[in-house]
Amino acid sequence: MISLQDSLAGAPTMPLKTGETPRERRPAPMIFLVVLWLSLLIAILSLLTLIVNIVLEGGSRFGLPLFTEYPASSPDRAGARPAILGSIWVIGVTAVLTIPVGVAAAVHLEEFADKKHWFNRVIELNVQNLAAVPSIIYGLLALAFLALIGVRDKNIVIGGALALSLLILPVIIIATREAIRAVPSEIRDGSLALGATRWQTTWRQVLPASVPGIATGSIIALSRALGEAAPLLLLGALVFVSFDPNGLLSGFTTLPIQIFNWTGRPQEGFHELAAAASIILLGLLLLMNGLAIYIRNRYQKRW
Amino acid sequence: MFAGRARPGEAVIKVVLRVAAAVAMVTTIGIVFALIVPAIGFFREVPIFDFLLGDRWAPRFADASFGVVPLVTATLWTTAIALLVSVPLGLGAALLLSEYATPGLRKTLKPILEILAGVPTVVYGFFALQFVQSTVFREWLRLDTGAFSVLAAGLVMGIMIIPTVASISEDAMSAVPMSLRQGSAALGANRMQTSLRVVFPAALSGIMAAIVLGISRAVGETMIVAIAAGSQARIVGGPLEQGQTMTGFIASAALGDSRVGSLEYNTLYAVGLLLFAITLTVNFISIRLVRRFRQAY
Amino acid sequence: MSSSADAAPMHLRATGQHQVAPEVMRPIMEVENVDVYYGDFRAVSEVNLDFGLNEITALIGPSGCGKSTILRSLNRMNDLIEGARVEGEIRFHGENIYGKDVDPIEVRRRIGMVFQKPNPFPKSIYDNIAYGPRVTGMKVQSMDDLVEDSLTRAALWDEVKDKLKQSALGLSGGQQQRLCIARAISVRPDVILMDEPCASLDPIATMRIEDLMQELREHYTIVIVTHNMQQAARVADRTAFFTAQPSEGNGDRTGLLVEYGTTAQIFEDPQDKRTEDYISGRFG
Ligand SMILES: Nc1ncnc2c1ncn2[C@@H]1O[C@H](COP(=O)(O)OP(=O)(O)O)[C@@H](O)[C@H]1O
């Protein structure tokens, strides 16, 4: 028991070597560290299990026919060709729709908007909130919009792209704003001091400097759209598509929807196809994310 | 004298930029209207209390009934199970990354979590149904469960949410000033004590924000529950039972072709509106919490 | 060499406000041939220095000369820095604190530390003080008494006794720093290390801390790093002057101890030209 009067300096004190286990190595902290590691390892092991499971299930079906054949009623003849093409179409159109709008919105909010103005504060709050709205709500929105403008056949490429665009717009806006914010203000001031207007400065200095950041953010946002299925379900993309999509008004299905379809079938063969198509999807996503990371590391300037 | 040349081009550009920014707002207003207008149509035919409190959901039956409680219980089950998985594991991973990992280790571990976050939910759904439910639960463990269960869907959803919880709470923990850790160490605390008694409480509002965002993702997640939780809307009494969640209902109803303006079509939007209201509330809480922990330092 | 009388401007002379350091020191800590490295970089080299029991020792010198580095190696805070390494021996009551079987956490409990910026935990005033005793598993008869005692010793009790449950972040900077001193005292250390404790405080708060140090000196040994020479002259019994010099080979600057003596001697009769230049303001 240490009383308050004890251990005034000068009094003979206990040796440092107490003979006890160091406090960092006692059972409680050791168990704690093991538990922390386990948390992370369980997450990593789940990921590995998922990948191994999908490769084992789908490996046998992963081959050329998967890429070249159309869906069929028998798993032995079925492939994902229209779904792959459909995904490319929808994501391509989504990119064209979203990136310019997203970048423009971010430029407005970062470089021009009066941050105190209520309008801009509302937009700001909106962008934050939209990023957390469940994706299926965007499907409901797109469905209502198509009904409003009187489109009867809602399963069209442009409809799907519209839903996905609204879904990833906040992601692109947020990423672009961060990229713009990372450009040091000396660059802006330097340009403005030379007599350039705000817009010239943005267009010639700020935007070029933030291209890598914008590209990285856009690719990651598009990869999210590529894996998304819920909003497209609402547009009826689950229909049986046995033709290649060929335009904005063409009917379509996408890879995630095709996987959903095959997963729900009773025959084991379709489950293997679902797994094989998942390999394609995961491969594409890894490729896109790898590209994003490459651009980030390769081009990002350290100011 | 300094008026300078008029630049009509720039004025146009500024308007274009502003319009682009407004798209975000138009989207929100669009969502609200898109949900509310059909939902009003719905509530004209179904009293709101029958919807919110009714315990039988059978919108397509001859004696149709629109009590949303069964859908809500399924959502509660999957969300609760997902949180039981993702909160402890996500916080554990975050503490490891922020308090113990060297910068090099962090650099290798974080991308793995990012991959986990990037797996499409439909692939998670496949995994939940074909591996977790069918292989593990039924073949290996011989559990008394059918083709679907809220447990399989919830578990896998929890794994999906780990990166969300981990990354946001790790941000909050990293924002805790180094000087507090030093102060704690200088008093004779070990790392565990510093982590649990100083860093964790100091980052608490950020950690709460991470959990709240995890809740909003779990409530709104569609594909995993549509594939693995089941498709019968009944009040869920246990984790091994199947059940249809709110999102699961919207997804399944989309498969049928309902005429615009029909009660069936409007039902989708009534459930969608409830879902939107829940996630929006949850998200507002999260934004407020994040703001509080930003202010703290 | 100039005569001792005009080596230091008048205001820098040791004022004699405190007792003159006894000629014979009873060392409580001994630093012997210490080098500290950060990775390959040798931040300080060949330091030999003793700290006297119940004395205040000031470490002064230009910025970057390794004062904080030496201070952190006195209670093994350097262990927490990735790549930091201490060579040589540092003894506490004759026992090497870097010795095998010595628990660094026990070292830190016995040798407390106060930092440059006040760093109270975002907890109540009471919990800030109770934290150390709790984590070190100290058996105390009454935590309330211990809190009161620590705050009293840190000359803060009267100001906070009515708001012990309020957040420590609501205190002023000077109060926060005295709270941090009270916190350090709460685990009953023998030595208190202070790294520029007044750097972020105004002159009045600084004065209160300096007065406090004089009182604490009765019971504790204090080592203080300061960039403020007047402060060293006012509070310290002994002063050690460090400087940084380019080391052999590469252009890295390594810190070394130039001169160590009673504060009066260092300020009034420096033996080394570099010390004299520094305290007379011709350098740093
Ligand atoms: N954590 C660290 N990692 C690497 N180098 C450091 C670290 N801390 C200090 N140094 C270096 O060690 C030298 C001495 O620093 P420091 O002890 O802080 O000096 P002082 O406190 O006298 O100003 C400086 O060159 C500094 O850059």
Ligand SMILES: [Mg+2]
């Ligand atoms: Mg220093």
